[in-house]
Amino acid sequence: xxxxxxxxxxxxxxxxxxxxxxxxxxxxxxxxxxxxxxxxxxxxxxxxxxxxxxxxxxxxxxxxxxxxxxxxxxxxxxxxxxxxxxxxx
DNA sequence: CCCCTGACACTTA
DNA sequence: ATAAGTGCCAGGG
Numbered sequence: 001x002x003x004x005x006x007x008x009x010x011x012x013x014x015x016x017x018x019x020x021x022x023x024x025x026x027x028x029x030x031x032x033x034x035x036x037x038x039x040x041x042x043x044x045x046x047x048x049x050x051x052x053x054x055x056x057x058x059x060x061x062x063x064x065x066x067x068x069x070x071x072x073x074x075x076x077x078x079x080x081x082x083x084x085x086x087x088x089x
Numbered sequence: 090c091c092c093c094t095g096a097c098a099c100t101t102a
Numbered sequence: 103a104t105a106a107g108t109g110c111c112a113g114g115g
Contacts, residue, residue, distance in 0.1 A: 005100070027109060031099090042099030044108035049101050063110065 022086035
C-alpha cells in the first residue's frame with residue numbers, strides 16, 4: 001500500500017478534501033500541491049475512475065474555468081453545487 | 090483575434 | 103507491458 005503512485009493519489013484526495021467551501025481549485029493547482037506539478041492530467045484520471053465521497057471533487061475544475069469531468073451525477077449537478085456554495089457566481 | 094491538433098504526464102484496467 | 107482516459111501547454115491556420 002505504500003507505493004509512490006498511491007501516495008500521490010492520497011495526496012490529491014487529501015488536498016481536494018482540504019478545499020474550503022466556496023472555493024475552486026484547478027487540476028494543475030491540486031497536482032502541484034499534491035507533490036507533482038506536472039501531474040495535472042493524472043488528477044483528472046484519478047477523479048474520473050477513483051472518486052471518494054469524502055472528496056469534494058466538484059470543487060476541482062480545469063485551468064480555463066471549465067468543470068472538466070464529473071462522475072457524481074453529471075456536470076450540471078457539479079455546476080449546481082458550486083453555484084449553491086458560492087464558488088460560481 | 091479565435092479555433093483546432095499534437096505531444097506529454099500519470100492513473101486505472 | 104500495453105491500451106484507454108484525462109487535462110495542460112504550445113504551435114499552426
